[in-house]
Amino acid sequence: MYVYDMKKRSMQEPTFLILTALAAGPQHGYGIITDAERISGGVTRLQTGTLYMALDRLRSARLVEPDREEVAGGRLRRYYRLTDEGAALLAAETERRRASAAVAAQRLRARLAGGTA
Amino acid sequence: MPARDPAGAAVLERRYLRLLRCYPPTHREFHREEMLGVLLAAARPGQRTPGLGQAVNLAACGLAIRVRRIPGWLAADAGQDALAVVSLIAPAVVLILLALGRGAQAATAAARVPFWTQVLLVPPSLGGWVVVMIAWLAVVLLGLTGSRGAAAAIASISLTLAWLAVLTAGVQQSVSGGLVQFLGSAGDVPVFLTSLAACSLVFSPGPRRGLAIVGWRRACFMIAGLSAGFGFPWIVQLADPAAPVGDLAFRLLGVLAIAVAVAVTRVRSPVGRRVAGLVATGLLPSLAVTIPLVDYPGGWDLVPLLVILLVAVLVWPVAIVSWLGRVRRASRAG
Numbered sequence: 001m002y003v004y005d006m007k008k009r010s011m012q013e014p015t016f017l018i019l020t021a022l023a024a025g026p027q028h029g030y031g032i033i034t035d036a037e038r039i040s041g042g043v044t045r046l047q048t049g050t051l052y053m054a055l056d057r058l059r060s061a062r063l064v065e066p067d068r069e070e071v072a073g074g075r076l077r078r079y080y081r082l083t084d085e086g087a088a089l090l091a092a093e094t095e096r097r098r099a100s101a102a103v104a105a106q107r108l109r110a111r112l113a114g115g116t117a
Numbered sequence: 118m119p120a121r122d123p124a125g126a127a128v129l130e131r132r133y134l135r136l137l138r139c140y141p142p143t144h145r146e147f148h149r150e151e152m153l154g155v156l157l158a159a160a161r162p163g164q165r166t167p168g169l170g171q172a173v174n175l176a177a178c179g180l181a182i183r184v185r186r187i188p189g190w191l192a193a194d195a196g197q198d199a200l201a202v203v204s205l206i207a208p209a210v211v212l213i214l215l216a217l218g219r220g221a222q223a224a225t226a227a228a229r230v231p232f233w234t235q236v237l238l239v240p241p242s243l244g245g246w247v248v249v250m251i252a253w254l255a256v257v258l259l260g261l262t263g264s265r266g267a268a269a270a271i272a273s274i275s276l277t278l279a280w281l282a283v284l285t286a287g288v289q290q291s292v293s294g295g296l297v298q299f300l301g302s303a304g305d306v307p308v309f310l311t312s313l314a315a316c317s318l319v320f321s322p323g324p325r326r327g328l329a330i331v332g333w334r335r336a337c338f339m340i341a342g343l344s345a346g347f348g349f350p351w352i353v354q355l356a357d358p359a360a361p362v363g364d365l366a367f368r369l370l371g372v373l374a375i376a377v378a379v380a381v382t383r384v385r386s387p388v389g390r391r392v393a394g395l396v397a398t399g400l401l402p403s404l405a406v407t408i409p410l411v412d413y414p415g416g417w418d419l420v421p422l423l424v425i426l427l428v429a430v431l432v433w434p435v436a437i438v439s440w441l442g443r444v445r446r447a448s449r450a451g
Binding site for chain 2 (some may be wrong): 028029031033042047048049050051052054056057072073075076077078
């Protein structure tokens, strides 16, 4: 099960970006891609194949679910939303990253202060 | 995609649709329209062909999803039904291939010794093939009469002999006569199909279920088609004993014959797709035979030998995963 795996290894960047994009509210595929690029500061642009492979996996693990569908320009748009399980996992991952970043920041401060070379 | 180039957009859409065929049918059914929408929305103005990176990403992700779904694909009811169909057709194909192989051997030697002399005066140490043909006839008949366990036991014994024959090929060649050579000749069976037949008999509802799914006519057609595909070299040798069946071009023709046989006998249903997938695994050993790189001391080519053994072993976990799926469903229902 994906949730079980996530407890043992860190979340992949595309998954983190997708869950973060959906944390603000339901979004459709193209919206997730543009939002993920914004969140990553332009560093990561999700490819369509990667996005839908991740969505397929996240949907199976019940971390995201379809919200609604609408037709725009003659094309189907499906919106996805974060489930409570998905939000909990994102919160845990955010905390883990925050803790790692805090350690990194602390060591860099010590290095700059001349503690280690 | 700007509306000023509708023809270009149509071309691009067609090309993306072609790439989306890499995805499993159920994924396509659910996501195709929205994926197409995203792909076209992200396209550059005037773009008519998918970028290389985009194309590789779509193909790789589609294939990755297919691979990820294999355990579920096998564990579904259709997986067990497919194995049941395989347990019906594979033993019959093995029996026919044994007969074809023996016939081809007799045809190539007929110029030197009359056929019936070869049959009647066969040395006891080389008579394993007679026993093994009777054994596979028994497997087919026992399977059809509902004695799946007995059929599975005989098929497994034959497979064990085949393993021993492969692993002791060198020993057999240095020994003339005796039990070792008898067992060697009894193990002279198509290893992959024997393995497929044995594991499908052990881990499926059995040939009677397979017959209920495909019916007599379809089963006979599949058996005939697959026998023709897998037995292509021997059929040619029967027609022309001097045919150069060992040549590379001929071996490649053999691979093509199997591919055609799998495609022609394929049934367009979830069960049929799984049956074709299982049987098509036999293409790997045939392909490997076309790339002999290193000679093995027993006269075998090492690469084909390893591929045959690997594929013959791998069909067992596949069958076990499928069987475990059925057990799990039964325990949930019970």
